[in-house]
Amino acid sequence: xxxxxxxxxxxxxxxxxxxxxxxxxxxxxxxxxxxxxxxxxxxxxxxxxxxxxxxxxxxxxxxxxxxxxxxxxxxxxxxxxxxxxxxxxxxxxxxxxxxxxxxxxxxxxxxxxxxxxxxxxxxxxxxxxxxxxxxxxxxxxxxxxxxxxxxxxxxxxxxxxxxxxxxxxxxxxxxxxxxxxxxxxxxxxxxxxxxxxxxxxxxxxxxxxxxxxxxxxxxxxxxxxxxxxxxxxxxxxxxxxxxxxxxxxxxxxxxxxxxxxxxxxxxxxxxxxxxxxxxxxxxxxxxxxxxxxxxxxxxxxxxxxxxxxxxxxxxxxxxxxxxxxxxxxxxxxxxxxxxxxxxxxxxxxxxxxxxxxxxxxxxxxxxxxxxxxxxxxxxxxxxxxxxxxxxxxxxxxxxxxxxxxxxxxxxxxxxxxxxxxxxxxxxxxx
Numbered sequence: 283x284x285x286x287x288x289x290x291x292x293x294x295x296x297x298x299x300x301x302x303x304x305x306x307x308x309x310x311x312x313x314x315x316x317x318x319x320x321x322x323x324x325x326x327x328x329x330x331x332x333x334x335x336x337x338x339x340x341x342x343x344x345x346x347x348x349x350x351x352x353x354x355x356x357x358x359x360x361x362x363x364x365x366x367x368x369x370x371x372x373x374x375x376x377x378x379x380x381x382x383x384x385x386x387x388x389x390x391x392x393x394x395x396x397x398x399x400x401x402x403x404x405x406x407x408x409x410x411x412x413x414x415x416x417x418x419x420x421x422x423x424x425x426x427x428x429x430x431x432x433x434x435x436x437x438x439x440x441x442x443x444x445x446x447x448x449x450x451x452x453x454x455x456x457x458x459x460x461x462x463x464x465x466x467x468x469x470x471x472x473x474x475x476x477x478x479x480x481x482x483x484x485x486x487x488x489x490x491x492x493x494x495x496x497x498x499x500x501x502x503x504x505x506x507x508x509x510x511x512x513x514x515x516x517x518x519x520x521x522x523x524x525x526x527x528x529x530x531x532x533x534x535x536x537x538x539x540x541x542x543x544x545x546x547x548x549x550x551x552x553x554x555x556x557x558x559x560x561x562x563x564x565x566x567x568x569x570x571x572x573x574x575x576x577x578x579x580x581x582x583x584x585x586x587x588x589x590x591x592x593x594x595x596x597x598x599x600x601x602x603x604x605x606x607x608x609x610x611x612x613x614x615x616x617x618x619x620x621x622x623x624x625x626x627x628x629x630x631x632x633x634x635x636x637x638x639x640x641x642x643x644x645x646x647x648x649x650x651x652x653x654x655x656x657x658x659x660x661x662x663x664x665x666x667x668x669x670x671x672x673x674x675x676x677x678x679x680x681x682x683x684x685x686x687x688x689x690x691x692x693x694x695x696x697x698x699x700x701x702x703x704x705x706x707x708x709x710x711x712x
Contacts, residue, residue, distance in 0.1 A: 286315045286581045290574065304620045305563070309570035315577045328573045335572025336565050338446055339524060340453060344439050344564055346527030349557040351393040353534035356553065358544030359505040360402040363388045366502035369490035376481030378414055380472050382407045382421070383428040387468045390432015392508050394439055396655060399429035400663050404670040415482035419673055420681035424480070426667035427685040428471050430652035433618070434464030434645070437512055437530070440618055442523065443568065444644045447575070447626045453523040454516045455641050458706040463645055466702065467652075467692040474688040504541060508533055517710055564619055571623030578627055588631040598636045602697050605629050606650055613654020617662060621651050638700070645703045649696050653689050656682065 290311045297307035313328045364385045371380040385407065390399040404425045411421045433440055436457035445451045474480075490498075511533060512526045521529065538545050578584055591601055609629075612621050626647065633643045655663040658675050664682075668675055696702055 285318055286577060287583060289315045289318050290577065304617065305566040305570045308567070308574050308620065308624070312570065312574040312577050316573075327576065331573040331576045332569035335569045340442060340446060340522075341565070341568065343442050343453075343524040343527035345557065345561040346524070346531050347394050347437055347439050347442075348560050348564075349554070350527065350530040350534045351395040351398050352553040352557050353531070353538045354389075354393040354505075354508075355395070355398040355402045356545045356549065357534065357538030358542040359392065359537070360385070360389055360406055362498075362502045362505055363392075364403070364406055366498045366506075369495045369498045373489045376475055376479075378407070378411050378416060378482060379421075379424060379475040379480050382411065382425055383468055383471050383475070386425065386428035387431045387435065387464065388502075388506070390429055391435035391437075391464070392505055394432060394437045396429045396432050396652070396663050397666055399432050400425060400666045401670055403429065404667055408671045411482065416480070417681065418671055419677045420480055422667045422671035422673055423678050423682040423685055424471065424475065425671070426656050426661075426663045426678075427682070427689060428468065429663055429667075430655050430689075431464045431468045431471075433652055433655075434460045434467060434649060436460055436509075437523075437527070438648070439564070440622060440648055440651075441644065443564070443619055444622050444626060444648065446568070447571070447623055448630055448640050448644060451640050451644060452707075455707040456644050457513060457516065457523075458710055459641050459645050459703040460648070461706055462702045463649055463692065463696045466695065467649070467689060470688040470692050471685055474684040478684050504537055567620050567623060571620065574624065575627045584628050584631045587628055588635055591632050592635060598638075599698065601632065601636060602638075602646075605632065606646070606693060606697060609647060609650040610653060613651040614657045614661075616654070618648075618651045618655060621654070622647060639704060641707060642700045642703045646693070646697050649689075649693050653686070653693065656686065656689070 293311040293314045294307050297310055298304070302310070309328060309332065316327055364381060367381045367384040367388065368377075371377055371384060374380060382403065385403050386399045389403050390396060393399065393402075404422070408418070408421050408425060412418050432438070438457070438460060441456040441460065442453055445453045445456055508530060512530055515521045515529065516523055516526050539547055539550075591604065594604070595601060609621070609625065612625060616624075629647070630640065630643060634640065655661055658664060658679075661675075664675060664678070668678060671678075
């Protein structure tokens with residue numbers, strides 16, 4: 283058993299250091315560990331487990347939601363959501379910071395993509411904030427962190443990935459569980475803006491009239507309606523999460539090319555290509571991780587790690603703190619999807635032994651790894667935000683600290699107050 287653990291760890295990180303793609307590193311490490319069992323024929327298990335790992339109906343939701351996110355990112359929805367957020371909070375001092383945060387929450391929830399929120403919302407908000415005297419680097423830090431709320435508020439691809447890896451976890455319950463934590467994180471980011479006095483040259487504006495609010499809400503209504511259609515259909519038993527994803531694609535297509543007409547139909551092939559590439563990467567990661575999971579389970583590694591961690595302390599608060607610290611480090615060096623795929627089978631038995639609800643753990647691990655999207659060296663959202671804002675990671679690092687603290691505070695509240703995540707699934711869940 284010890285040999286397989288060493289082989290997996292050494293092989294995986296050695297390949298990462300050689301810039302081998304993460305999916306290949308996961309599958310290669312699993313293959314080497316299986317060969318070390320002594321029977322060469324067991325190498326076929328890697329291909330078998332990879333094939334079986336992606337042959338699940340629920341995973342069909344991922345390419346649909348990815349394509350829907352591509353359509354929404356280029357369909358003019360960001361501008362309408364910005365206008366809607368502006369009439370709600372734009373009159374406050376530092377209002378553009380609140381508008382940016384609220385828009386990222388709304389757009390991320392609709393598209394289910396943090397990177398799409400950074401590029402779409404940031405592309406519009408960052409120049410506007412800079413023109414109004416807001417510090418460019420702090421604006422990039424805020425946009426980068428606020429965009430991650432889209433992975434907490436449904437629909438979210440990473441929640442589907444967690445549900446598949448965890449086993450008997452309802453996607454609908456995860457969707458519901460993410461709403462409270464996502465809103466909490468957004469509010470704490472706004473609080474960080476207020477505490478640090480982050481604002482530009484503009485003074486307190488005029489509160490929007492009821493007519494302005496109605497007009498902005500009406501313009502944004504078709505975009506916001508997508509959340510109602512997806513969640514309402516799933517909770518009402520009208521369709522499954524996979525069918526909801528297909529409906530989301532159809533609805534996003536109509537908004538982009540028929541109603542808003544913000545993109546030409548000739549752009550559709552490029553959107554399909556981008557969605558296909560993203561989907562293929564995700565599915566290769568899922569397949570490779572299933573092979574590694576088989577090795578871990580076959581050698582009772584999760585159970586061993588669980589027993590070891592529980593022997594360190596019998597206090598659930600301490601164990602959860604240790605898990606969070608490990609995941610924070612992992613998130614800084616590994617992208618979210620492979621981290622969920624690798625560490626869910628390892629830590630789920632531990633938290634289950636502590637009596638933690640798997641749905642609550644799913645939200646905890648997602649929120650934790652969202653922080654990693656904003657931290658170097660692998661912070662995807664951070665790199666995109668710096669690219670859109672035309673700045674560098676070194677310049678953004680210091681302004682990022684208050685928002686990083688806000689996200690860690692949100693993580694601790696979500697970890698130790700389970701009802702924040704579980705009350706909606708208990709009330710409305712299937």
